[in-house]
Amino acid sequence: MCSLREMKLHLALTLVLALSVPAFAQQTPQQIADAELPSLITIYKDLHTHPELSTHEERSAAIVAKELKAAGYEVTDHVGKYDKPGLTCFGVIGVMKNGDGPVVAVRTDLDALPVHEDTGLPYASTVTTKNDAGQEVSVMHACGHDIHMSTFIGTARALAKLKDKWKGTVIFIGQPAEETVGGARALLKDGLYTRWPKPAYVLGFHDNAQLETGHIGVTSGYTYANVDSVDVMVHGVSGHGAYPHKTKDPIVLSAEIINAWQTIASRMNNPVDPIVVTVGSIHGGTKHNIIPDDVKMQLTVRTYKSDVRERVLAAIEQIAKGCAMAAGLPNDKMPEVFVRKDEFTPATYNNPDLTKRLVGVWKQSLGENNIEMVDPTMGGEDFSEYSLPDHSIPAVDVHIGAVAPEKIAESKKPGAAPLPSLHSSKFAPVPEPTIRTGIVTMTSAVLDLMKK
Numbered sequence: 001m002c003s004l005r006e007m008k009l010h011l012a013l014t015l016v017l018a019l020s021v022p023a024f025a026q027q028t029p030q031q032i033a034d035a036e037l038p039s040l041i042t043i044y045k046d047l048h049t050h051p052e053l054s055t056h057e058e059r060s061a062a063i064v065a066k067e068l069k070a071a072g073y074e075v076t077d078h079v080g081k082y083d084k085p086g087l088t089c090f091g092v093i094g095v096m097k098n099g100d101g102p103v104v105a106v107r108t109d110l111d112a113l114p115v116h117e118d119t120g121l122p123y124a125s126t127v128t129t130k131n132d133a134g135q136e137v138s139v140m141h142a143c144g145h146d147i148h149m150s151t152f153i154g155t156a157r158a159l160a161k162l163k164d165k166w167k168g169t170v171i172f173i174g175q176p177a178e179e180t181v182g183g184a185r186a187l188l189k190d191g192l193y194t195r196w197p198k199p200a201y202v203l204g205f206h207d208n209a210q211l212e213t214g215h216i217g218v219t220s221g222y223t224y225a226n227v228d229s230v231d232v233m234v235h236g237v238s239g240h241g242a243y244p245h246k247t248k249d250p251i252v253l254s255a256e257i258i259n260a261w262q263t264i265a266s267r268m269n270n271p272v273d274p275i276v277v278t279v280g281s282i283h284g285g286t287k288h289n290i291i292p293d294d295v296k297m298q299l300t301v302r303t304y305k306s307d308v309r310e311r312v313l314a315a316i317e318q319i320a321k322g323c324a325m326a327a328g329l330p331n332d333k334m335p336e337v338f339v340r341k342d343e344f345t346p347a348t349y350n351n352p353d354l355t356k357r358l359v360g361v362w363k364q365s366l367g368e369n370n371i372e373m374v375d376p377t378m379g380g381e382d383f384s385e386y387s388l389p390d391h392s393i394p395a396v397d398v399h400i401g402a403v404a405p406e407k408i409a410e411s412k413k414p415g416a417a418p419l420p421s422l423h424s425s426k427f428a429p430v431p432e433p434t435i436r437t438g439i440v441t442m443t444s445a446v447l448d449l450m451k452k
């Protein structure tokens, strides 16, 4: 038994204890995501209505910086150095230090695309601007980077509120110029891993135009390809179209080279290693009856493994020169093959151990039925740059479903139109629960990697 006085003291102590435990201590990422959603949807719609082209993300970067600051992060803006002189880089870095522990980075991109929006949404973009070539273009968040920024802000808020559940340093990377690539490289060039702590893990995410909202898609190992841009100049000896025997026709030669390149995938490559060699542009000649001096071609070359990449690039040159030799071109008129090193994007590799660990986390935080294993693609993503060469920093880039289930069902009916893809003028991700799912995905992943 205790006296009334003791009881009062006990009650007072209990009250003090209850009040000293912060209200957020009991919160889960799911609850925080729910609570933050209305404000994030407002931010999302605003970002969607005000898209900005790659390297021009001034307003979007300012919103991301402001929100990170408001959530308690130490923020640096205008981070990044492009190779092109005179171009401002709108990178945003937000850091929160919370004692000793691992450094984990989370990345969003900021940029939109030169697409005329045709979604009919009440918050659709009507923005037009001049592109770098001086042409008037429409601008749209057709890749959903506005979904990314909103999810990123939500994740930053959630981790700030859950500070008692993790230790270490979390770095939020707002990256410009993903669509044109170069943004990730510009941040690294400006000391992303020297001015700020180098992460032990890097996490990225991308909305997905084929996957159900509320679901996430995961790939282990290679998920996006090495992307090389290659210029090929095929020389010939020009002359009159009526006298081909007096010329060396670079157009016929180019046709032969293009056909011979098809044997790189079909005959020279191990079939278990995916590769793509696409000639996306070919230009030669001015008139019906003139055999021109040269033909220019532009290729995109996709591979996963580094050694496969080297072999494919070497084969492109070897075949072009071999065909030219067979056509009787002299040594000084061999085709010139130029691999644009400044435009190279390395393959994105989801570290298998980290992927396995996070899939376990996501089964808990999102529910087993909401995780789908998805196939890799030969698309490209400069998220890969953050892993550094040879994927030395473990990273995972996860797909966040963004399509209403009834739309998916509709698209599967016989004769139905396919779902609009990313970059389509009709791509309209469902903000809710896509953003909520993204926040829970990223927050639960960071919490596991940094848990106390």
Ligand SMILES: [Zn+2]
Pocket: 143, 179, 422, 423
């Ligand atoms: Zn895109």
Ligand SMILES: [Zn+2]
Pocket: 143, 144, 145, 178, 206
């Ligand atoms: Zn994108």
